[in-house]
Amino acid sequence: xxxxxxxxxxxxxxxxxxxxxxxxxDVVFHPLTIEGSLHAELIYVENLSNLQRVExxxxxxxxxxxxxxxxxxxxxxxxxxxGKVTVLCEQKAAVQSVLSGxxxxxxxxxxxxxxxxxxxxxQRAIEAPPGENVIRGPHEAFNETLATNLATMRRRVRSTExxxxxxxxxxxxxxxxxxxxxQNLARPGLVxxxxxxxxxxxxxxxxxxxxxxxxxxxxxxxxxxxxxxTERPDVVASHLLEGRVxxxxxxxxxxxxxxxxxxxxxxxxxxxxNMFKGTLSRWLRYLFMIIAxxxxxxxxxxxxxxxxxxxxxxxxTIAKTREQVPFxxxxxxxxxxxxxxxLREAGLRLPKQVGAAVSIVGALVIGQAAISAGLVTPPxxxxxxxxxxxxFMIPHxxxxxxxxxxxxxxxxxxxxxxxxxxxxGFAVIVIHLCGMKSFGVPYFSLQRPQSLADTLVRAxxxxxxxxxxxxxxxxxxxxxxxxQPAAAQGRNDHGxx
Amino acid sequence: METSKLSALQLMLLLFITVFTTAEFVVPAPxxxxxxxDMWFAPIWSIPAGIIACGLAYRxxxxxxxxxxxxxxxxxxxxxxxxxxxxLIVVSNLQIASLVLREYVEYIMGSFLDSTPMIVxxxxxxLVCAYAVHGGVEVLGKCSLxxxxxxxxxxxxxxxxxxxxxxxxxxxxxxxxxxFPSITGxxxxxxxxxxLWVATFFLPFLPARSRPLRAMVGTVFVTVLSLxxxxxxxxxxxxxxxxxxxxxxxVAVRYVSYTNFIEHMxxxxxxxxxxxxxxxxxxxxxxxxxxTARLFSLPxxxxxxxxxGGVIMTTALFLFPNRETMAKxxxxxxxxxxxxxxxxxxxxxxxIAEIRRKPAGKGAPSS
Numbered sequence: 001x002x003x004x005x006x007x008x009x010x011x012x013x014x015x016x017x018x019x020x021x022x023x024x025x026d027v028v029f030h031p032l033t034i035e036g037s038l039h040a041e042l043i044y045v046e047n048l049s050n051l052q053r054v055e056x057x058x059x060x061x062x063x064x065x066x067x068x069x070x071x072x073x074x075x076x077x078x079x080x081x082x083g084k085v086t087v088l089c090e091q092k093a094a095v096q097s098v099l100s101g102x103x104x105x106x107x108x109x110x111x112x113x114x115x116x117x118x119x120x121x122x123q124r125a126i127e128a129p130p131g132e133n134v135i136r137g138p139h140e141a142f143n144e145t146l147a148t149n150l151a152t153m154r155r156r157v158r159s160t161e162x163x164x165x166x167x168x169x170x171x172x173x174x175x176x177x178x179x180x181x182x183q184n185l186a187r188p189g190l191v192x193x194x195x196x197x198x199x200x201x202x203x204x205x206x207x208x209x210x211x212x213x214x215x216x217x218x219x220x221x222x223x224x225x226x227x228x229x230t231e232r233p234d235v236v237a238s239h240l241l242e243g244r245v246x247x248x249x250x251x252x253x254x255x256x257x258x259x260x261x262x263x264x265x266x267x268x269x270x271x272x273x274n275m276f277k278g279t280l281s282r283w284l285r286y287l288f289m290i291i292a293x294x295x296x297x298x299x300x301x302x303x304x305x306x307x308x309x310x311x312x313x314x315x316x317t318i319a320k321t322r323e324q325v326p327f328x329x330x331x332x333x334x335x336x337x338x339x340x341x342x343l344r345e346a347g348l349r350l351p352k353q354v355g356a357a358v359s360i361v362g363a364l365v366i367g368q369a370a371i372s373a374g375l376v377t378p379p380x381x382x383x384x385x386x387x388x389x390x391x392f393m394i395p396h397x398x399x400x401x402x403x404x405x406x407x408x409x410x411x412x413x414x415x416x417x418x419x420x421x422x423x424x425g426f427a428v429i430v431i432h433l434c435g436m437k438s439f440g441v442p443y444f445s446l447q448r449p450q451s452l453a454d455t456l457v458r459a460x461x462x463x464x465x466x467x468x469x470x471x472x473x474x475x476x477x478x479x480x481x482x483x484q485p486a487a488a489q490g491r492n493d494h495g496x497x
Numbered sequence: 498m499e500t501s502k503l504s505a506l507q508l509m510l511l512l513f514i515t516v517f518t519t520a521e522f523v524v525p526a527p528x529x530x531x532x533x534x535d536m537w538f539a540p541i542w543s544i545p546a547g548i549i550a551c552g553l554a555y556r557x558x559x560x561x562x563x564x565x566x567x568x569x570x571x572x573x574x575x576x577x578x579x580x581x582x583x584x585l586i587v588v589s590n591l592q593i594a595s596l597v598l599r600e601y602v603e604y605i606m607g608s609f610l611d612s613t614p615m616i617v618x619x620x621x622x623x624l625v626c627a628y629a630v631h632g633g634v635e636v637l638g639k640c641s642l643x644x645x646x647x648x649x650x651x652x653x654x655x656x657x658x659x660x661x662x663x664x665x666x667x668x669x670x671x672x673x674x675x676x677f678p679s680i681t682g683x684x685x686x687x688x689x690x691x692x693l694w695v696a697t698f699f700l701p702f703l704p705a706r707s708r709p710l711r712a713m714v715g716t717v718f719v720t721v722l723s724l725x726x727x728x729x730x731x732x733x734x735x736x737x738x739x740x741x742x743x744x745x746x747x748v749a750v751r752y753v754s755y756t757n758f759i760e761h762m763x764x765x766x767x768x769x770x771x772x773x774x775x776x777x778x779x780x781x782x783x784x785x786x787x788x789t790a791r792l793f794s795l796p797x798x799x800x801x802x803x804x805x806g807g808v809i810m811t812t813a814l815f816l817f818p819n820r821e822t823m824a825k826x827x828x829x830x831x832x833x834x835x836x837x838x839x840x841x842x843x844x845x846x847x848x849i850a851e852i853r854r855k856p857a858g859k860g861a862p863s864s
Contacts, residue, residue, distance in 0.1 A: 434639035
């Protein structure tokens with residue numbers, strides 16, 4: 001027997017299927033007969049399907065079906081009261097159907113299996129996005145079920161242009177992945193590029209979109225995130241409208257959006273409520289982003305090499321506190337920053353009940369006690385605290401990680417070379433970012449082409465033209481279509497002269 | 498051929514910072530020496546040098562579109578003479594790059610890190626530049642969009658704090674001995690403006706429909722204007738004393754004191770100046786690497802980046818025994834060398850190109 005296609009002989013089919021599901025207590029092989037003589041077999045996974053609907057949608061009607069009707073091609077799939085029936089001819093597809101919760105029906109004499117779309121399992125309710133809270137704005141997040149997430153998306157973007165082709169990724173356990181885009185707006189060539197990259201992923205398993213993210217990046221060795229990940233449907237929707245492509249992964253609420261450019265990581269949905277608030281909070285974010293990266297280094301550099309920059313009164317205060325501290329400023333800064341990173345990491349792992357303990361340890365032991373013991377200076381504690389606050393101000397968590405990590409080498413550099421070291425470190429980062437591309441799009445691309453209107457400030461909505469980030473056609477607000485040859489770039493145009 | 502990796506604005510910023518970064522330190526003192534109280538407008542006399550350098554780069558770019566000087570040399574002069582002149586250009590670029598690096602090292606060592614070994618200061622910055630050069634023209638162009646405004650705005654805001662201390666009467670008497678002292682005084686800035694010839698390595702990357710000549714001429718005027726500003730501040734602040742100072746602008750920035758809080762801005766000023774210097778060094782570093790790669794007909798310049806960086810660094814360290822020699826060289830010989838390698842040589846190339854074009858290219862497009 002050919003192992004890949006189903007045969008008309010039921011027993012042969014069962015003979016090849018049963019060993020596959022041997023020792024699987026949750027897989028049910030339910031034999032049934034139609035009109036007393038025609039053998040059939042219903043195969044499903046016990047808790048992955050809606051059993052009630054299996055009963056009245058499949059079992060009950062089959063009990064009253066005649067033998068001739070059942071064997072008539074096209075009869076079963078059109079008459080059974082189930083919304084979605086697929087006819088499968090390949091054994092592999094049938095097995096996948098069972099594993100993803102859709103029961104299959106094999107009938108003796110028919111060389112195909114019927115797969116019923118009755119997959120249903122308990123899933124987490126739609127909750128508020130824990131990592132991306134807003135004060136004003138929708139409070140729904142995605143959950144772990146791909147179908148639910150796609151439905152959420154469909155509800156937000158009610159357009160026939162919204163396309164959601166699916167494919168599977170993962171060698172050992174195939175994970176369904178949907179590419180979601182707006183056909184008329186997506187950057188030309190981007191969808192194919194995403195598809196190609198997804199298809200070329202060779203990896204055993206994809207449990208979370210983070211694993212996928214690393215495999216899809218242009219520069220896997222860069223610290224900076226190149227794909228946005230979000231669990232907010234409104235964020236995905238607005239990025240789709242800007243011409244980006246989203247990747248939905250089964251089993252995780254985090255949706256990947258590509259390409260990610262630098263500025264997209266420091267925008268929050270709330271920026272669009274009010275132009276003044278939007279502009280000011282963006283400036284605040286830019287400022288504190290620099291602080292998150294450079295403040296400890298600048299403190300080290302200035303107190304070690306450039307004391308003359310500090311106003312005299314302040315210098316005296318700092319000098320007085322530094323008098324009794326045994327470490328040089330660099331060691332002190334490294335110690336404190338390390339301690340803070342440890343606290344933050346520990347805070348992630350702690351059960352909620354002991355969370356209070358950590359804040360006590362953090363505030364009292366690290367802050368108060370260390371100062372009174374004369375191990376660190378109060379200004380240093382302040383510097384570390386401000387840096388910590390600053391790093392929490394970046395709206396997308398993914399972008400705060402490189403800033404946390406890069407703080408340390410820059411601190412070392414400025415400990416060795418003063419402000420020169422700090423500037424050299426900063427320059428390396430800028431040079432790195434200037435050379436970076438995500439899916440062929442420069443990392444420093446502005447939110448709107450040729451305009452600082454949605455990057456440096458949040459210009460009034462009325463003035464923000466509809467020429468969006470990288471959409472296929474640049475649409476004016478009045479709906480006139482202006483065609484512009486979009487330069488689709490491949491992924492390998494980096495650096496080669 | 499690759500195109501549109503660089504916009505006209507990026508080219509403008511790159512060229513501006515290429516001239517201005519070191520000129521702001523080097524130009525005032527020797528100008529003051531020759532021009533005295535006329536030093537503030539002396540840089541205006543260097544406009545022709547800048548325009549000639551830009552015009553030559555542009556004209557040769559139009560005659561050989563999509564090619565930098567190293568690429569069209571063999572067509573222009575033939576194989577062997579082309580290589581020889583190419584070697585000259587390589588050496589000239591290497592020399593400017595090493596000079597820039599040495600200026601940086603001397604400046605940083607002299608004013609901030611006096612006990613750090615020279616080689617550490619040189620090596621760290623050359624590594625940073627190597628990273629930028631490895632990234633190519635596109636990276637340089639984009640960095641210029643970030644670094645140049647930062648550097649320029651910081652400098653001019655700092656100078657703004659000096660406003661109350663400026664003594665405009667220092668500019669008198671005006672043209673006491675006629676225009677010639679100021680013309681003589683402008684020769685250092687002429688040397689620096691001739692560095693604009695380096696544009697030949699960047700013009701091929703501009704998009705087809707941009708107007709580089711306008712951008713370049715704009716650069717000349719903006720640069721000269723900035724130098725006039727710098728010279729004016731030096732003159733109005735220090736008067737005739739300017740010629741005695743090593744880096745008048747550094748002293749001026751150190752002089753800033755505002756409400757007892759904003760004081761000693763030189764470290765902050767130095768920090769942003771380092772950003773600008775990284776760009777300038779990268780421009781000549783890039784020119785050296787690309788021209789060397791072309792000289793040996795290599796398909797890709799990137800493997801040469803670090804070796805050439807080593808050459809630049811070593812040359813820089815052994816170029817002068819001390820800072821005084823360097824300062825003397827910069828204000829006397831250097832402009833002559835710059836003018837000959839950046840104006841005389843291109844001028845010769847252009848004349849040859851025009852002569853060779855005449856008989857064959859009747860239908861050649863004129864611009």
